Amino acid sequence: MISLKQFNDGDIQSAQQAIAHCVAIEAWQTQLVARRPYRDIAALQAVASALTEGWGKDELTLALRAHPRIGERPTGESSEAQASRSEQAAVQDSDRQSKEAIRLGNQRYEQRFQRVFLIRAKGRSPQEILAALQQRLQLSEAEDIEVSVQQLREITALRLQEAIQ
């Protein structure tokens, strides 16, 4: 985590490094860095959010490369892995039955949509995640893309809040 001043004043390389784990979409990273300096955190978050406006299936596909499945404990010390572990803590600590239900739900979801199920996990219990997964299985491809992109926006915003304070 770095301060807004450090983010504003740092060189391009270090500024991009500080936010790269928020979402694996290069354009978002480079544009957020290019618009420095930000007068305050709210201005930074407003631009970060505006830069997600046009996201669709292509951006989702890019971002999913960096998101482990829900319930699969992300390994490694990368910023992404650390962020995922903390976001998914409630699932990691849940009982075996919930974990198995989520694992099976992920399988069903991937068979239907051919992509990893993405949900903003922070603040959600395993039960809430499971309920969301069941609901998402009823959606059409287009509907689920829209919901998945919205989840990606939420995860990105939460990670940015943690990254620069």
Ligand SMILES: NC(=O)NC1=NC(=O)NC1=O
């Ligand atoms: N497949 C996922 O939904 N992954 C994740 N959701 C989060 O909130 N963090 C993740 O890594």
